[in-house]
Amino acid sequence: MPTYVITGVSKGLGWEFLNQLSSDSSNTVIGLVRNKPATEKRVAEELSGRTNITILHGDLVDYSSLEKAAADTAAITGGSIDYLIANAAQVTEYDAYRSIDSLATDPGELTKQFRSQMETNVLANIYLYHLFMPLILEGKIKKVVFISSGMGDLELTRNFNIDVTPVYSTTKAAMNMINAKFSARYKKEGVLFLSICPGMVDVGKFSEVTAEQGARLGETVGKFKMYAPDWQGPDTPPSSVKAVLSVVNQCSLENGDSGAFLSHYGDKQWLK
Numbered sequence: 001m002p003t004y005v006i007t008g009v010s011k012g013l014g015w016e017f018l019n020q021l022s023s024d025s026s027n028t029v030i031g032l033v034r035n036k037p038a039t040e041k042r043v044a045e046e047l048s049g050r051t052n053i054t055i056l057h058g059d060l061v062d063y064s065s066l067e068k069a070a071a072d073t074a075a076i077t078g079g080s081i082d083y084l085i086a087n088a089a090q091v092t093e094y095d096a097y098r099s100i101d102s103l104a105t106d107p108g109e110l111t112k113q114f115r116s117q118m119e120t121n122v123l124a125n126i127y128l129y130h131l132f133m134p135l136i137l138e139g140k141i142k143k144v145v146f147i148s149s150g151m152g153d154l155e156l157t158r159n160f161n162i163d164v165t166p167v168y169s170t171t172k173a174a175m176n177m178i179n180a181k182f183s184a185r186y187k188k189e190g191v192l193f194l195s196i197c198p199g200m201v202d203v204g205k206f207s208e209v210t211a212e213q214g215a216r217l218g219e220t221v222g223k224f225k226m227y228a229p230d231w232q233g234p235d236t237p238p239s240s241v242k243a244v245l246s247v248v249n250q251c252s253l254e255n256g257d258s259g260a261f262l263s264h265y266g267d268k269q270w271l272k
């Protein structure tokens with residue numbers, strides 16, 4: 001009866017993790033969100049009858065809410081969890097279609113956005129890991145998964161001149177290192193930490209772009225096609241989440257996967 005805690009289950013990939021994992025009634029699935037009533041309503045409407053789901057309030061940038069979510073989780077599960085999936089992140093339009101020179105023309109805004117993304121996507125995950133570690137250490141499976149991005153990969157950026165999302169990409173690269181640091185600390189206690197890129201997934205954001213943003217997106221997609229000539233375009237949440245969970249299940253400390261940064265194919269190729 002594995003127990004999962006997933007952050008950011010209100011929408012996008014987080015919702016799909018909640019959906020797929022709770023479809024097995026022997027799993028206990030706890031989802032953390034900022035707006036608990038809204039997600040509880042969505043669960044009641046779209047996943048009714050799934051008594052193995054609990055939604056808790058958990059805002060990444062509110063330490064006390066994470067502390068309470070960890071305590072509430074322990075009360076539900078008896079003090080242990082098997083998997084922690086750090087999925088939630090600030091994924092903003094701010095730098096999605098812009099390069100570093102353009103962002104730096106407004107230092108006030110760049111400073112504000114940089115601090116905010118680093119706080120949400122990196123620092124908050126350190127606290128999340130720290131607060132849930134006692135529960136993971138009591139669990140049987142002991143797997144911690146950070147949902148990363150190939151945009152945080154130095155080689156992809158270098159070799160294909162991927163100049164968009166400079167702040168977001170930096171937070172993902174930083175968190176890959178934090179994941180490896182937690183791995184270095186907790187490997188001896190049997191905890192496997194993984195950073196996994198889910199691929200490029202359409203969670204509804206691409207339909208909202210302006211003409212200018214669309215042109216930048218097209219340019220980046222063109223670079224992705226040079227990187228992976230057979231790539232057919234963005235994935236769907238169900239297919240991406242299925243692939244990520246398969247990598248999570250296959251990876252182990254015994255295989256030497258501790259602290260690894262992998263794609264949803266289980267290797268270092270972010271798109272195929």
Ligand SMILES: NC(=O)c1ccc[n+]([C@@H]2O[C@H](COP(=O)([O-])OP(=O)(O)OC[C@H]3O[C@@H](n4cnc5c(N)ncnc54)[C@H](OP(=O)(O)O)[C@@H]3O)[C@@H](O)[C@H]2O)c1
Pocket residue numbers: 007008009010011012013014033034035058059060061086087088089090091120147148149150197198199200201202203
């Ligand atoms: N989609 C892709 O192509 C892609 C590619 C690579 C990596 N990823 C990664 O996959 C993960 C999920 O992304 P997505 O595409 O599903 O994006 P999304 O639809 O924007 O979902 C982001 C989730 O994070 C939550 N969140 C944001 N700030 C939060 C905070 N302060 N506290 C708690 N939760 C917060 C959001 O909750 P609210 O509803 O409250 O805003 C939402 O549930 C992210 O880590 C992203 O970087 C996505």
